[in-house]
Structures are given as structure tokens and as C-alpha cells.
Amino acid sequence: MDDLIAFLRARWDEEARNHTHTRDECMECGSDWPCFPMREIEAKRQLLAWLERTQEWAASNNLWTYDEAEPLRILALPYADHPDYQERWAPASH
Numbered sequence: 001m002d003d004l005i006a007f008l009r010a011r012w013d014e015e016a017r018n019h020t021h022t023r024d025e026c027m028e029c030g031s032d033w034p035c036f037p038m039r040e041i042e043a044k045r046q047l048l049a050w051l052e053r054t055q056e057w058a059a060s061n062n063l064w065t066y067d068e069a070e071p072l073r074i075l076a077l078p079y080a081d082h083p084d085y086q087e088r089w090a091p092a093s094h
Contacts, residue, residue, distance in 0.1 A: 001069045004076060004089050008048065011079050012041045044075060 019037050055068045073091040080090070 001072055003086075004069065004072050005048065005052075007079070007084055007086075007089075008044070008072065008075055010084075011082065012044055016041050048072070048075070 016038065019035065019041075051068065051071055070091060070093075073089050076085065076089050077091065079085050
């Protein structure tokens with residue numbers, strides 16, 4: 001799933017680079033800084049880091065956990081039309 005993780009990080013990096021609102025623009029439209037899109041990207045990054053830590057801990061303690069790829073597949077769904085998206089990443093429930 002390293003390729004899916006890299007794909008997600010690349011999409012979030014693109015989104016962060018494409019977010020052009022300045023602090024003043026966010027404040028003018030009533031948003032706190034950082035604007036919602038940047039907070040959303042950071043939340044996704046934190047979720048990915050938590051998933052990775054959970055899996056590492058479980059593996060180091062010989063414990064079974066959930067299907068580690070399924071949450072990543074769900075996070076990738078909004079990018080299903082991206083040229084680098086791979087159909088094998090589609091969630092099992094989709």
C-alpha cells in the first residue's frame with residue numbers, strides 16, 4: 001500500500017500548493033486561518049499518520065488489526081478520476 005500512501009500524499013500536497021487564499025482573504029470571507037481546505041488537508045495527514053502508527057504498533061506486538069488498506073482506499077475515493085488513480089484501490093464496499 002506504499003503506492004497508495006504516496007498517491008494520497010501527492011494529492012494533498014497538490015491541494016495545499018493550489019490553495020492560494022491568504023490569511024486576509026480567509027478572514028474577509030469569515031473563515032479562520034488556516035482556511036478550511038488547509039485544515040482538511042492537515043486532518044487527512046494526521047489520520048494517515050495515526051493509521052500508520054496503529055499498524056506499526058500492532059505488527060510489532062503480533063496483533064491483528066483491521067484491513068489497513070481499506071481506510072486508505074476510502075480516502076482515495078475523491079481522486080478516482082485522477083490519471084494516477086488505480087482501480088485496484090477501490091474500496092471493497094464500493
